[in-house]
Amino acid sequence: MDKMEKIVALAKRRGFVFQTSEIYGGLSNSYDYGPMGSELLRNIRNLWWSEFIHKREDMVGLDSSIILHPQTWVASGHVGSFSDPLVEDVKTHKRYRADHIIEAFLPDDSGVIVEDMSIEEMGQFIQENKVKSPEGNDLTPPKAFNLLFETEIGSVANDKSKVYLRGETAQGIFTNFKQVLDSTRVQLPFGIGQIGKSFRNEITTGQFIFRTLEFEQAEIEYFFNPNESNWEDILSNWKDGMWNFVTKVLGINEEHVRWRQHTDKERSHYSKDTYDLDYQFPFGWKELWGVAYRTDYDLKQHIEHSKTNLEYLDPKTNKKFVPHVIEPAVGVNRLFLMVLADAYTEDPETGRVVLKLDPKLAPYTACISPLLANKEELVTKAKELFNSMKSKYHLVWDARGNIGKRYAAQDEIGTPFCVVVDFQTLTDNTVTVRDRDTGEQERVAISELSQYINDRVEKSA
Ligand code: GAP
Numbered sequence: 259m260d261k262m263e264k265i266v267a268l269a270k271r272r273g274f275v276f277q278t279s280e281i282y283g284g285l286s287n288s289y290d291y292g293p294m295g296s297e298l299l300r301n302i303r304n305l306w307w308s309e310f311i312h313k314r315e316d317m318v319g320l321d322s323s324i325i326l327h328p329q330t331w332v333a334s335g336h337v338g339s340f341s342d343p344l345v346e347d348v349k350t351h352k353r354y355r356a357d358h359i360i361e362a363f364l365p366d367d368s369g370v371i372v373e374d375m376s377i378e379e380m381g382q383f384i385q386e387n388k389v390k391s392p393e394g395n396d397l398t399p400p401k402a403f404n405l406l407f408e409t410e411i412g413s414v415a416n417d418k419s420k421v422y423l424r425g426e427t428a429q430g431i432f433t434n435f436k437q438v439l440d441s442t443r444v445q446l447p448f449g450i451g452q453i454g455k456s457f458r459n460e461i462t463t464g465q466f467i468f469r470t471l472e473f474e475q476a477e478i479e480y481f482f483n484p485n486e487s488n489w490e491d492i493l494s495n496w497k498d499g500m501w502n503f504v505t506k507v508l509g510i511n512e513e514h515v516r517w518r519q520h521t522d523k524e525r526s527h528y529s530k531d532t533y534d535l536d537y538q539f540p541f542g543w544k545e546l547w548g549v550a551y552r553t554d555y556d557l558k559q560h561i562e563h564s565k566t567n568l569e570y571l572d573p574k575t576n577k578k579f580v581p582h583v584i585e586p587a588v589g590v591n592r593l594f595l596m597v598l599a600d601a602y603t604e605d606p607e608t609g610r611v612v613l614k615l616d617p618k619l620a621p622y623t624a625c626i627s628p629l630l631a632n633k634e635e636l637v638t639k640a641k642e643l644f645n646s647m648k649s650k651y652h653l654v655w656d657a658r659g660n661i662g663k664r665y666a667a668q669d670e671i672g673t674p675f676c677v678v679v680d681f682q683t684l685t686d687n688t689v690t691v692r693d694r695d696t697g698e699q700e701r702v703a704i705s706e707l708s709q710y711i712n713d714r715v716e717k718s719a
Contacts, residue, residue, distance in 0.1 A: 262540040265602055266466055268611060272671050274298065274598065275467060287460055287470045294671050295594070297621035297652070299474075302593050303453055305507055305618065306476045310499070311451050317478070318442060320452040322430025328421050331406060333563035334429050334556060335528070336422075341402035343377045344461060345384065347391035348398060353461050354391060356380045356400035363389045373524040377402060405458040407471075423457035428585060430454075431479045432556045436568050446570060446581055447487055449480035453590065465541060467591045474590040479552075481581040483572065489551050489582065493531060496549050496586045500535050504546070508593065509616035510600045514538045515546070528555035537596045546596060547588035554580040601672060613672035614695055617715040620672045623651040624711060627664055629680040631657040640679035643689070643704060650708060669694055675711060 259267070269275040273292035277284045291299050311319045331337045343356040357372045360383055364370055375383065381399040383389070391397050406425050412418035424430065431450045438450055453476045462469045482492055497517070504510045520532040532550040536543045557568045557580050569578040601615045617623065626644045628636035637657065644655055654673065656664045661678065668676050676692040683689055683704075691710065692699045702710050 260540065261599070261602070262466065264604070264611075265540065265598055268602065268613070268670060269295070269466075269598065272667075274671075285471075287462060288472060289467050289470060294621045298597065298615075298619060299590060299594055301619045301621075302508070302597065303474070303476070303590055306503070306588075306590070306593075307451075307453065309503055309507055310449075310476075310478060314449075316444075316447060317449045317451055318438060318444060320431060320434060320438065320450050321454065322427070322434055322452060324424050324455060324457075325409070325411070325421050326424060326430060326433060328419070329563055330429050330433055330560075331422050331425070333559040334432075335559070336406055336425050336429075337404070339402075340406055340425055341404045342461065343380055343400040344403040345391075345397040345400045347393055347395045349395040350391070350393055352391065352393070353403075354397075355462060356384065356397075358462065359389060359391070359397070360384065362392075363387065371521060371524065374521055403459070403461070405460065407457045407459055424455075425458055426456050426587070427452050427454045427475045427477045428479060428587065429556070431477065432560055432568075433564075435479075435481070435557060435560075436566065439570065445573070447480065447482035447492070449478050451476070451478040453477075467595050468539065468541075468544065470591065473592075475587060476590050477587040478585065479556075480584045480586075481570075482584070483570075483579065484554075484582045485579075489530070489584065492584050493533075493549060493551055496584055497533060497535075500547050500549060500586055500588075504535065504537075504593075504596075508597055508619065510537070510596060514600060516543065518543075518545075526550070528552050537592075537599075539595065540599055546592050547586065549584065549586040552583045552585050554582050556583070557581065610666070610669065612669040612694060615672035615674075617674040620674055621652070622654040622668075622671070622673045623715065624675040624677055625654045625656050625664065625668045625673050626677050627656045627661075627679070629661065629678055635684060636679050636681070639683055643677070643679060643707075647708065651711065665692060665697075674714065677707065 272294055274295035276290045276292050278288035278290050279285050311317045344353050345356045345359060346353050357380065360372050360380060377400050384397055389397065407423040408420055409423060410418040411421050431452060438444065453474060455472060456475045457472050460469050460471055480492060504515055505512050514537055516536050518534045518536050525532050529550040530553055532548060534545040535547040537546040561568050570581050571578050597619060601613045603612050603614055626640055628640040630636055644653055647653060665676055674694050678690045680690065687704045688701045689704060690699045691702050
């Protein structure tokens, strides 16, 4: 098994990620997050919110609808041009992304930037190089396939109107810009951030939760006056914030992340400059998080289409203008996959798997157990300890099987501390605390246990 297969197997075995609707044979590019996965996802989401909304005086949060007025997507350009280039296997009729087929065909050192190719250039490349489908058959020329999910509102057939599930959370921020200005005391420069589900009709295979139909985005639109603030400085500050979040807050190895600037051809038409923060996933360097200077494009588009004035009145000059934006946009599920991949370790000799998650991220901070499940006095003492600490930390109770199996199970879900109540506890009120990463055990007084755990979780913060 390669590393990715091992991560997928661990994710299923330990309740991090399940295939959606598995009992019905699954649904392509769709996954559910199990008991451990939902905790990890929540921890990542909460850290993002705390770091980028709560700890900054220039940021506010938002939670907009998934279904917006359909004109939103006409104004943003998604209805017209939010598409992927698709090719079809002429025999099996399976569809593939033309750019992915070309990437897989090219050697690693080809130097060809597939993102720079137009749809016509991709077609030409496939024809000239006789590129085949993964099944070895000819491919149709690429066609643009819109990624927006369409649905309808209205109950009777002739009363239905077409709407879209949002393709990005960003547009809900732009459409609420004026409401946020009017209802709060924000002044430029300031940002609005939100976390929520987005939907894209993605045709792709084999990348687990990297690219899915339904995913969670954490996006920020940071508004500023281009005559007062230098966009390069703002962009650079956000790049620092993103790097810091990944390497310091989530504790990812710096060697596994890098910046990549978009080329002029690759960059979206509305953007003046874009960088991707790439992570070295087991299947290669891929975009984790993007940051783009979107100028005043979106607000101007919404002014034109909604006929609403979305200008900002500068309190110093009394002049009105349309602010510009820098947008850092990340997928929470991609952060999750990165965290799993970076934490996954396997002892080459014993095969023992340990998920070395940063303690702040771990689904459980500590596991509490009695040494022996059939000794009433140990169980009672361990339960007392559990109850006295449960409001402070997310704890798991485990009295199943032998202690070695419990440790192995906790290592695989990344629990940093295993606390065991044994016979000595009954005489001197101390417990053993086993460290997940070193496997070493220390005796700690129950009265000092919270502080002991706190010090170690805080150290990682
Ligand atoms: N508002 C800008 C925007 O949506 P994007 O590059 O299309 O830009 C931003 O998406 C981030 O959302 C990506 O960097 C990635 O982390 C995540 N993302 C995009 N499509 C995704 C998908 N199908 N599955 C999971 N995450 C996705």
